[in-house]
Amino acid sequence: MANPVLEVRDLTVALPAGADRVNAVEKVSFTVNPGEIVCLVGESGSGKSVIAFTVMGLLAKALKPSSGEILLQGENVLAASEARLRELRCTRMSMIFQEPMTALNPVMTCGDQIDEVLRTHTKLDPAARKAKIIGILKRVQLPEPERIYASFPHQLSGGQRQRIMIAMALVLDPVLLIADEPTTALDVTTQAEILKLIAELQGSQGTGVLFITHDFGVVAEIAHRVAVLRWGELVEMGQTEQILSRPQQGYTRMLISSVPSIHPAHRGVRLDKATVLRTEKLGKTYAGKSFFQKARVVKAAVDVDLDIRRGETLGIVGESGSGKSTVARCIARLIDPTEGRVFLGDTEIATMSAGKLRPHRRRVQIVFQDPYRSMNPRITIGDSIIEGPMNFGLPRNEALARARKLMETVRLDPNSLDRYPHQFSGGQRQRICIARALAMEPELLIADEAVSALDVSVQKQVLELLDEIRQRLNLAVLFITHDLRVAAQICDYVAVMSKGRVVEYGSAEQVFGAPKDEYTKALFAAAPGRNWEFGKFATA
Amino acid sequence: MLDFIARRLVSIIPVLVVVALFVFFMLRLTPGDPAAVIAGDNATSDQIADIREKLGLNLPIWQQFGIWLGNMLQGNFGESFFFKKTVAELIAQRLEPTLALSVCTLILAVSTAVPLGVIAAYRQGSLLDRVVMGFSVLGFSMPSFVIGYCLIYVFAIELGWLPVQGYTRIGVDFWSFLERIILPSVTLGIIYVALIARITRASILEVLNEDYIRTARAKGLSNRVVLMRHALRNAAVPILTVIGVGIALLIGGAIVTESVFGLPGLGRLTVEAVLSRDFPTIQAVILLFSVVYVLINLLIDIGYTIFDPRIRY
Incomplete structure (x- = not known):
């Protein structure tokens, strides 16, 4: 076998004093061979990104590699000078990042930003540079390279921006490409295209790829070998097939078992239950005002008909901009629908005045995506939970008693009500958000991407909790998600949305098992690792 | 547009x-x-x-x-009650010193403050950063007439490098004009240097945390290029806003500075007109200032589009 392009030996990176552990990365060793894709997998805080940044020499100043070696084609980059590192970047090792939206400079054209690489590292004349850039733009399959060259990042879509990043990283044919969650912020169909592109480009050039991800679906899709990390330590490493189907370590087994299956579980038949929520031709149109130009009209939701019965979960799945959150917000009347009707029980709330609506607010509650930002950091979680019920007239001591009970329901310590949000982890915060929503004793619980920000093992627990609560309280749940696997596991019924419209609507088994709509089929076909059934291992 | x-x-x-x-x-x-x-x-x-x-x-x-x-x-601003001239003549006469003072102050302030702010941000926490920030607190707290008299004492009286007071028209003798405009501009400029340096530092620091700065470094660019080409231009919008507000405040500051240095400008004209209840002059000067203010705001808004392609009107 050829010499590895990257060899990490006993790498330890120290955290600043006072952190939750001594080292961000501890004695990690692995190699990346030419033409090979190695995935670093782990949950948040596992140190996977720290390793990537250490290789590039881009670590935050607070973090210091304290021992070990990183050999890039035999050259130890940890010992390299700042000037030498600058020479190596983009010529021998390149990096692409998670957020294509923010990773490009908004005030420079895309062409200029790639040109900067060539001006820094080569002596090519302007015409040759331009030709090379147009060439790489074609290679990353961007349409109309000339137009893209002159475009600013905000004029391109997320997928196109990530292609620009890839073009920038690969324009000088580096031997190593580091990809730090490059598809996490992208829609599933775009993700599939970008993954395919990366695999094609590295295959044709023999580039070694260090691919960082938390998503086992992506791992199954792209990796040759996998390294599993936890708390900065390498848990195990091996061929993809071997790690996914025969993991040796308990932690790896637990992680893989937590990945929701894309095949829906059998959820039983619908008994004739009471309808909690029904929408009729619900629509939301945003119209920009303008004196001189024609007004811009955006139809965020069109003719949405849904119904949710007691004790059932309806999932709305779709890509960003499909209108799924708009529908949820219209139903909760956080925004006012422009067309159609929303029945909460027998009450029509879509056109109700704000004053009349107030008593009905209690009946619909929402849990939002980001548990870090959806709680007021300056009030205790207890006060957050009881604020709603007290607002509706419950005496403080009764509200507190309810809060304590709910803390038990979401499996948190009832005695921690006087603590503040920052004292809890992400998963715990999301439980608190659920408790806060339940404190209102709602008839309908809306979960808007409520588990998307959580690590897979935590995600599994929160999903189980939500399902258990739904059963016990006979609650109607509207579950908004972009994650097909999650939808398959938690939903009784699924509505697939695209461009503001519901394109397919039926039971989860029916929609996932035999999709009829072309868009639904394309969406499912793009799900990473769809051909891989992640085993449910007994976790010790 | x-x-x-x-x-x-x-x-x-x-x-x-x-x-x-x-x-x-x-x-x-x-x-x-x-x-x-x-x-x-x-x-x-x-x-x-x-x-x-x-x-x-x-x-x-x-x-x-x-x-x-x-x-x-009809374009007739009336006749001054006191100066036995039309208001238009009066303003035309007094316009040059104020305009010269404002422009010099602005050039001086921007050309020192922006580099100071950039360096302070780049060397955040260093001695240099602390000196710049300390100076900026001082610049805020000192009234401009105190600074003015201090500068006169040191550079005009003790060292004798520059004249104490007065004004020479730019068309008459350029060097004499320059000698007499330096101290007033520095006096008036110090508070703007303080203000603009602070804002520059703050917005550069914010920009340095952005993802695209990391991308720029991952490309192998030198620190200087990252700072000047990627960070500064993205930090420009808040800096420009402050410069715009600064120009508006400049008009107020000019009154004191013109009095200290005996410049026959609009600032002093305003004070004299107010003291003698010269209604036509006061009215005209204030209207003039408001037109200038609105125009400067417009220029600043147009300036945004030059620095940030995402801003389009």
Whole structure:
């Protein structure tokens, strides 16, 4: 076998004093061979990104590699000078990042930003540079390279921006490409295209790829070998097939078992239950005002008909901009629908005045995506939970008693009500958000991407909790998600949305098992690792 | 874009109407009679009444306003009560020193403050950063007349490098003009250096945390290029905003500085006109300032589009 392009030996990176552990990365060793894709997998805080940044020499100043070696084609980059590192970047090792939206400079054209690489590292004349850039733009399959060259990042879509990043990283044919969650912020169909592109480009050039991800679906899709990390330590490493189907370590087994299956579980038949929520031709149109130009009209939701019965979960799945959150917000009347009707029980709330609506607010509650930002950091979680019920007239001591009970329901310590949000982890915060929503004793619980920000093992627990609560309280749940696997596991019924419209609507088994709509089929076909059934291992 | 500029220019009209109304009636409502000031201490009430009649001050207030507005629309700003000149002549005479002072101050302030802010941000926490920030607190806290007298004492009296006071027209003798404009500009500029340096530092620090700065470094660019090409331009919008507000405040600051250095500018004209209740002059000067203010805001808004392609009107 050829010499590895990257060899990490006993790498330890120290955290600043006072952190939750001594080292961000501890004695990690692995190699990346030419033409090979190695995935670093782990949950948040596992140190996977720290390793990537250490290789590039881009670590935050607070973090210091304290021992070990990183050999890039035999050259130890940890010992390299700042000037030498600058020479190596983009010529021998390149990096692409998670957020294509923010990773490009908004005030420079895309062409200029790639040109900067060539001006820094080569002596090519302007015409040759331009030709090379147009060439790489074609290679990353961007349409109309000339137009893209002159475009600013905000004029391109997320997928196109990530292609620009890839073009920038690969324009000088580096031997190593580091990809730090490059598809996490992208829609599933775009993700599939970008993954395919990366695999094609590295295959044709023999580039070694260090691919960082938390998503086992992506791992199954792209990796040759996998390294599993936890708390900065390498848990195990091996061929993809071997790690996914025969993991040796308990932690790896637990992680893989937590990945929701894309095949829906059998959820039983619908008994004739009471309808909690029904929408009729619900629509939301945003119209920009303008004196001189024609007004811009955006139809965020069109003719949405849904119904949710007691004790059932309806999932709305779709890509960003499909209108799924708009529908949820219209139903909760956080925004006012422009067309159609929303029945909460027998009450029509879509056109109700704000004053009349107030008593009905209690009946619909929402849990939002980001548990870090959806709680007021300056009030205790207890006060957050009881604020709603007290607002509706419950005496403080009764509200507190309810809060304590709910803390038990979401499996948190009832005695921690006087603590503040920052004292809890992400998963715990999301439980608190659920408790806060339940404190209102709602008839309908809306979960808007409520588990998307959580690590897979935590995600599994929160999903189980939500399902258990739904059963016990006979609650109607509207579950908004972009994650097909999650939808398959938690939903009784699924509505697939695209461009503001519901394109397919039926039971989860029916929609996932035999999709009829072309868009639904394309969406499912793009799900990473769809051909891989992640085993449910007994976790010790 | 042209559409935007046209709309903004049209919007100056209501602003001027409001300012005109406000200035006119506020002046009439304040105590103090211009006729009495003109007539002097020993005047009889008949003499004062005479002067009032000559100036048209005995007419009903609405009629006075109508006459003034009518004249204004014909481009006639009226005649000063005191200086025996038309207001237009008076302003034309006094415009140059103020304009020169403002432009020099601005060039001086921006050309020192922006580099200082950038360096302070880049070396955050270093001695240099602390010195710049310390200086900026000092610049904020010192009244400009104190700075002015200190500078005169050191550079004009002790060292004798520069003249103490006065003004030479730029067309008469450029070097003499330069010698006499330096100290006033530094005096007036210090507070802007403080302000702009602080804002530059803060917005650069914010930008340095952005993902695209990391991308730029991952490309192998040198720190200087990352800082100047990627960070500064993205930090430009807040800096420009502050410079715009600064220009507006400059007009107020010019009054004190012109008095300290004996510059015959608009600032001193305003003070003199207010003290002697010279209504036509005050009205015209204030209207002029508001036009300038609106125009500067427009320029700043256009400036945004140059620095940030995402801003389009």
